[in-house]
Amino acid sequence: MIRLESINRTYEMGEHELHALRDVSITIEDGEHIAIMGPSGSGKSTLLNILGCLDRPTAGQYAFDERTVAELDEDELAELRLYQIGFVFQSFHLIPRLDALANISLPMLFAGISPAERTRRGMEALNSVGLADWQTHRPSEMSGGQKQRIAIARAIVMRPRVLLADEPTGNLDSASGKQVLDLLCDLNQQGITLITVTHDPNVARLAHRVIVLADGEILRQVKGDEVSTLDALFSSRLQAQQAESELERTT
């Protein structure tokens, strides 16, 4: 369903160029659960933004459901995000002035769905994340875990085919994090393709496949249950990163 071929993403930083992604090629099948791991600055978020059609690659081919994303204009990309892709962010990104139901209904506003249908589908989504009684509550009245579940309800209310989650448990305690992970895995089992960016091996372990990025390149791809084999790799890279930053400080 998703095919990336030799994707590059370069940022102009004054006279220098920053290569956020280099020759990344991935194929993701319908219904797969993918975890993207890697140290900070490895290009995980850039890859997620490109997969979510929020950003365009500098070079390479991205095909979503056989459609070449580079050929789509801004409105077509927005339509793709609206109907095919759901986003879950680490910091929830709920609008504070809107109650839970209104937050969940946002994508339906853009789709021009009638108020009655919005309420029906919004309540259905709230129900599916176990927060049916919280429809009139504002984000400020909710715990982190509840906020993230509202964000998941918003992401699935348009019944997307792909759910992109950027550190979905990053701001949550372990109990709330587990609830959110269970919810995401349930959705994946119902057929939604789930792509999660995470630092947490426990989150990655649940995925069918783990893609490890370093310096914008795919370092390795392993199965979810092989995540523990990555520990040695990460600790050596972490040591190298620390040594590098130590050197920068002294010079």
Add this chain to the structure above:
Amino acid sequence: MKSFDVVRFAGNALLQNRRRTLLSLLGVAIGATAVVFLTGLGEGARIFVLGEFQSLGTNLVIVIPGKTETHGHMSGAGGVPNDLTLQDARALERRLRGVQRVIPMTNASDVVSHRERRRQLGIIGTTRDFFLAQGLRAARGDLLPAAELDRGASVAVLGHKVAKELFRHEEAVGQTIRVGDARMRVIGVLESKGTQMGQDIDDTVFAPAATVMQLFNRTSLYRILVEFGAYADADVIKKRIIAVMIDRHDEEDVSCITQAAVLESLGGIIRTLTLAIGGIAAISLAVAGIGIMNVMLVSVSERTSEIGLLKALGARGAQVLAVFLTESVLLSTAGGVLGLLAGTGLLRLLTSFYPEVPATTPMWAVAGVLALAMSTGPIFGVVPAWRAMKLDPVTSLGRG
């Protein structure tokens, strides 16, 4: 995204920051109030002044001595026009057909006294027809007698205030007043009428035209009013008047002004003034518009992360533009409506204190204020909304 949803979403965003919304809304409201109030005042002045002139009747030609020409000086020997005399008035009365009244008018000013009470007053020399034409009635006694034009009796009719000031609680009718060195018998006191054509009727003494001309050694009337029938044509009457005067003076040395022309030109002048005042007041609406732009720019910058989110959730650029533009339009429209209500309220308050000024906002000003206020929003809101539309979702989300 349905229009109703756009309005609700935008309204909700405005309500989030009530104080800021109220302040920028007040900016527009004050501008709109100024336009409504000042144009209402101008329109009131126009109606008031025109009403004053209309009380004389619109089927009126005013004959004044001197021919105004395009090169700007008057004809007649040495540039001085011939006198406009009582005989001229009598000739017009005799020779013009379709004319109801010919009213000679002369004026002067002198000390008018009764015993020890004395006042400096305006004195109008005219005929009984003047009162009839202006709808002036005697409260006590009678109006000037319908005598021959050139026969001036030593009688006077007093304005309401003059009688009150000179005679206090005494009955004025039948008593004698002194005008300069002459004595005049008071034959009537007018009902209170106020000011007409810039003349305070209540504070004026009326006497026969011949008497005033003789008393003040006047050789010329200052105007002759010719009132014609409702079906007569003002231009035809004008031509006939000029023909009679040429016949009498051997040259065209009078000017004829129709009341309709005076009304039209006066109305035009006051309306232009009103427009100018309204226009100046409208500048404050533009200033308010800049206020809206400022508020919206701050709003876009504060809500960068929200804009990024909307885009990530599938909002098209045009939908983001519509949301922010609607916020500006809501602000300016609400301000306009508020200003309209406040301006109308102020005018009501004014007319309750000064009922003689019929201050009322003309429909063109109401429509203009609303149109201007409503267009202030999109004009000044387009830059912030455009900025919101163009925000990069990835960068915007990162600022959350």
